Amino acid sequence: MSKMITITIDGRKITAPEGERLLWVALQNGIxxxxxxxxxxxxxxSASCRLCFVEVEGFAAPVTSCTLPVREGMVVKTRSPRVxxxxxxxxxxxxxxxxxxxxxxxxxxxxxxxxxxxxxxxxLRVKRYKPLEYGTEIDDSPKTFxxxxxxxxxxxxxxxxxxxxxxxGALGFSRRGLRRAVTTFGDIPLADSPCTECGLCVxxxxxxxxx
Amino acid sequence: xxxxxIEEYYAKIKSEADAKIETLREKPVVWIxxxxxxxxxxxxxxxxxxxxxxxxxxxxxxxxxVGCMGYCYAEPLAVISKPGFPSxxxxxxxxxxxxxxxxxxxxxxxxxxxxxxVALEANDYFPTFSDFPRGVYEEKIILEHCGFIDPGDIDxxxxxxxxAALAKALRMRPEEIISEMKDSMLRGRGxxxxxxxxxxxxxxxxxxxxxxxxxxxxxxDPGAFMDRNILESNPHQVIEGMIICAYAVGASRGxxxxxxxxxxxxxxxxxxxxxxxxxxxLGSRVMGSEFGFDLEVFEGSGxxxxxxxxxxxxxxxxxxxxxxxxxPHPAVSGFHDxxxxxxxxxxxxxxxxxxxxxxxxxxxxxxxxxxxxxxxxLVGKVSCTxxxxxxxxxxxxxxIFDVGEGxxxxxxxxxxxxxxxxxxxxxxxxxxxxxxxxxxxxAGAIMGSGGLVVMDEDDCMVAVARFFLExxxxxxxxxxxxxxLGTRQMLDLLTDITKGEGKPEHLETLRELAEDIKAGSLCxxxxxxxxxxxxxxxxxxxxxxxxxxxxxxxxxxxxxLIVFYIAPEKCSKLxxxxxxxxxxxxxxxxxxxxxxxxxxKCVKCNNCLKACPPEYNAVIKLSPPELLKxxxxxx
Ligand SMILES: Cc1cc2nc3c(=O)[nH]c(=O)nc-3n(C[C@H](O)[C@H](O)[C@H](O)COP(=O)(O)O)c2cc1C
Ligand code: SF4
Ligand code: SF4
Ligand code: FES
Numbered sequence: 001m002s003k004m005i006t007i008t009i010d011g012r013k014i015t016a017p018e019g020e021r022l023l024w025v026a027l028q029n030g031i032x033x034x035x036x037x038x039x040x041x042x043x044x045x046s047a048s049c050r051l052c053f054v055e056v057e058g059f060a061a062p063v064t065s066c067t068l069p070v071r072e073g074m075v076v077k078t079r080s081p082r083v084x085x086x087x088x089x090x091x092x093x094x095x096x097x098x099x100x101x102x103x104x105x106x107x108x109x110x111x112x113x114x115x116x117x118x119x120x121x122x123x124l125r126v127k128r129y130k131p132l133e134y135g136t137e138i139d140d141s142p143k144t145f146x147x148x149x150x151x152x153x154x155x156x157x158x159x160x161x162x163x164x165x166x167x168x169g170a171l172g173f174s175r176r177g178l179r180r181a182v183t184t185f186g187d188i189p190l191a192d193s194p195c196t197e198c199g200l201c202v203x204x205x206x207x208x209x210x211x
Numbered sequence: 212x213x214x215x216x217i218e219e220y221y222a223k224i225k226s227e228a229d230a231k232i233e234t235l236r237e238k239p240v241v242w243i244x245x246x247x248x249x250x251x252x253x254x255x256x257x258x259x260x261x262x263x264x265x266x267x268x269x270x271x272x273x274x275x276x277v278g279c280m281g282y283c284y285a286e287p288l289a290v291i292s293k294p295g296f297p298s299x300x301x302x303x304x305x306x307x308x309x310x311x312x313x314x315x316x317x318x319x320x321x322x323x324x325x326x327x328x329v330a331l332e333a334n335d336y337f338p339t340f341s342d343f344p345r346g347v348y349e350e351k352i353i354l355e356h357c358g359f360i361d362p363g364d365i366d367x368x369x370x371x372x373x374x375a376a377l378a379k380a381l382r383m384r385p386e387e388i389i390s391e392m393k394d395s396m397l398r399g400r401g402x403x404x405x406x407x408x409x410x411x412x413x414x415x416x417x418x419x420x421x422x423x424x425x426x427x428x429x430x431x432d433p434g435a436f437m438d439r440n441i442l443e444s445n446p447h448q449v450i451e452g453m454i455i456c457a458y459a460v461g462a463s464r465g466x467x468x469x470x471x472x473x474x475x476x477x478x479x480x481x482x483x484x485x486x487x488x489x490x491x492x493l494g495s496r497v498m499g500s501e502f503g504f505d506l507e508v509f510e511g512s513g514x515x516x517x518x519x520x521x522x523x524x525x526x527x528x529x530x531x532x533x534x535x536x537x538x539p540h541p542a543v544s545g546f547h548d549x550x551x552x553x554x555x556x557x558x559x560x561x562x563x564x565x566x567x568x569x570x571x572x573x574x575x576x577x578x579x580x581x582x583x584x585x586x587x588x589l590v591g592k593v594s595c596t597x598x599x600x601x602x603x604x605x606x607x608x609x610x611i612f613d614v615g616e617g618x619x620x621x622x623x624x625x626x627x628x629x630x631x632x633x634x635x636x637x638x639x640x641x642x643x644x645x646x647x648x649x650x651x652x653x654a655g656a657i658m659g660s661g662g663l664v665v666m667d668e669d670d671c672m673v674a675v676a677r678f679f680l681e682x683x684x685x686x687x688x689x690x691x692x693x694x695x696l697g698t699r700q701m702l703d704l705l706t707d708i709t710k711g712e713g714k715p716e717h718l719e720t721l722r723e724l725a726e727d728i729k730a731g732s733l734c735x736x737x738x739x740x741x742x743x744x745x746x747x748x749x750x751x752x753x754x755x756x757x758x759x760x761x762x763x764x765x766x767x768x769x770x771x772l773i774v775f776y777i778a779p780e781k782c783s784k785l786x787x788x789x790x791x792x793x794x795x796x797x798x799x800x801x802x803x804x805x806x807x808x809x810x811x812k813c814v815k816c817n818n819c820l821k822a823c824p825p826e827y828n829a830v831i832k833l834s835p836p837e838l839l840k841x842x843x844x845x846x
Contacts, residue, residue: 047536048691050731061730067536082730089727093696128720129700154689173531176514178699180689 007074021045022065022076023052033078034087034116036094036206037155038066041164046156050090051116055080062086084120091122096129097178098207099136099150107208113153135181141191145202145210152182152209158201170195182209213500214382220498221378224490228369239272239293239317241265244286244358246279246443247475248436252286253305260309261289265317272317278444280358281598285328288358291316297334299327331359344613345595350576352584353560354600357444362479365486368447374492376563380455381500388459388566389415395570396582397562401427401518401555402633402659403735404581404648407562410552413542414460417550424457424465425527425546425553428476429511429518432631433682434590435662438556440598442469442476445560446483450506452559454497455566457504460552464505468523471510480508515632515686519734520545520553522688533688534734557586557661577603581647585658591628591665592618599663601646608642611665622667625766626751630659632679632686633739635746636672655746657739671768672751673758676743677705683740694737697728701744708755710771711762711835718755722748767832770815774836777806777819781829789830792822810839 002017009031016025024040026033036049045066053062057075062083065076077083094113102108102124117124135149154173159182162171170193174183184193202210241261245254258274265272280288285302291312292298299322301308308326315321322337330337340346360367368374380388393408414422426449430438442449453465469477484506487493495503509527516522517532524546526532545551561583565573574582581603587610589599594616601610607627611617618624626636635656637644644650648658666675684698704721707713725741725748732738748755757763764772777789777798784804792798797812798819806829808819820830833839 045536046690047733050692050733053731064536085723086727086731089697089724090692090731093692093700096700097696128724130703132696132699154695173533175689177685177687177689178695180695 112206141189228366254287260306264313283597298331302328376566400557422462428469431515452562671766679743691733789819
């Protein structure tokens, strides 16, 4: 067991095991920080969603809390004008490439995007940017779930779980840039891939791209 | 290490090399620059012409291929050294000149000074490098031998003190080398300017075996070709730097990551590795010592983001070339999660001279915070394009106007893009900035890996920003939100502006988004991608506003905001070249003999404007397009 240390988040003193990543310390103590891509068991966080920014004393700029190991005496603020601005922009960018049809979405009510909007008082609407075209193919080949790419925010949770927990490796990332996508090897339907329909990815998906 | 043995080893290879080079001095030699830049200009034909003429005349003259001297604008280049004459360099050599030089100089006594560019040694007849403004500003540390030695023959390098630094390093303790490197304050030339000695020390102290040394030769910036030319022109200098690094950090294996689009660089480096092994400079007993190290070339797939260190390592491991969060830095956990030093080609090149001549010598050039020299590929609207090496602290003005001899033609200088797609566009008012890592950063640009693109009044700053952003957007790996989606949103905004569809509020959206991408992206591709936009917004905001508010492209470059028009008062009537030059037959002859353009058919290719003889210059561009009505109404 690692040493217990004390840090301060938003004025609250909190004890936590040294080296634990800040995001999990905060969440465990009921302090919400927006996040999509973080997986507690992953020792090398992908840090790709860029939503979990916080201010930490001694750092010149906001840092991602999912990658930051806590140290004795660390002083953290989960909100600041700079943090709020980054989160707002990242959030709106994600929405600009997402099928925004909450009322007809199976994830309505349990979606992490809705949670972030609520917690941070952000609009579920794209105002400053142009909505971008997203992939619309739906893979409903598995018997027990559906994969709808138009909702995917590329957090990579399903990919990590599929490789490291299920140990199947049916899902992976392919292509670059705006065309980056979660898909099977060779883009074949999931039913034809090594997928065992264990359902772990569906559980992991923070939106309802897998449902 | 056994000092005496190493000294002896070095003395032996040096005297062998000296003996070989000495034989070259006895007879005339034609040296031809056949790096990629020379070949593109036709150097191979020139070489054949020399060889043919030499053979036809039964002359005892050797023809040797060398790399790039940096005077790319005057390629193909040839140097002739003939006993009794100073070595003379000729520019713009073609087959005819090759024949003439053989007849008049090699067979006769006339060095044909009228075709000479520069003499390599001081003499009474012809100026040398230091007699030109360029020579005054240039100071060559890592380009010193490029273009003057045969990269395919290790003895040429050894004869010029090559591998002397290695022999010295092997007689030092690794800690001493690292402290010399730290003392020299050498900063990485791959863009970020991180202190090399500290990187090496971190790797040396890090736990994990084996350790690796990797040379980053990905060079993906559009317009940059320094690393390619160095690898092609003097590969041993990089290799020597890598061996010294390996000895200092305790690595046993190294890789040169070179993009597959650089076949000649790959070929030269592979050949150089072979020859270094042959001389016992690589392998299980380097220079006969107990230290073992070997090198391999890794051919990169060439994506721009693969130049980012964590992406580069990931692609070498056979995974997708996608960056990951740092720390851990590669020096602690790099290739196969082992401590890895990753440095740029140029950074490794500085190592041998620093070790040979010492940290104090190195610090005597450049500025206190950025010692040494800066190497640039100077391209764009500048008279003398090429590879340039100047002391850090030299002003941009000196580089562009003295070394590069300014912008050609009548159009004045407008801006310089420094640091490639991650850098910034600086205006005339910033030209007195000294070139060093920190000053450029303050101005919003970065040193980058050293591309300098000069632009004149014909270049639209919005279009230029859009060009660079299109590049980075295309090269984004897509992993993180800001870069994947943010660069695309910026690109869309810029596209609208260049089409005259921008709105005043777009400038704020653009600036804010640019700042957020800079602050929020995961890797430096995203963190620097907004620089061209931020700097053009800062220094050329009026051009953005003209596009948005007046639908005017001040540089008359954005196709949607211009029309081509033939001024009747200038058109000669008698000439027809514009008509023939138009690919879509938009240019026609009116009943009165004047030429005119059918706007419906015009695709704005610029051909007619270029075709119209300079004595008329009748084809002009109008912006906004509405000006056309006015002009035509006046007739
Ligand atoms: C998108 C991107 C592309 C890069 N491309 C190169 C490159 O082509 N060559 C290079 O040496 N460094 C490149 N770098 C910088 C490397 O990540 C790394 O900092 C450098 O190789 C370290 O070497 P140095 O300390 O000698 O500068 C790039 C960085 C980024 C973010
Ligand atoms: S499908 Fe769901 S879990 Fe997988 S990357 Fe997309 S949003 Fe994340
Ligand atoms: S900044 Fe761009 S290139 Fe770097 S990780 Fe993010 S998406 Fe990939
Ligand atoms: S949760 Fe930290 S970047 Fe996604």
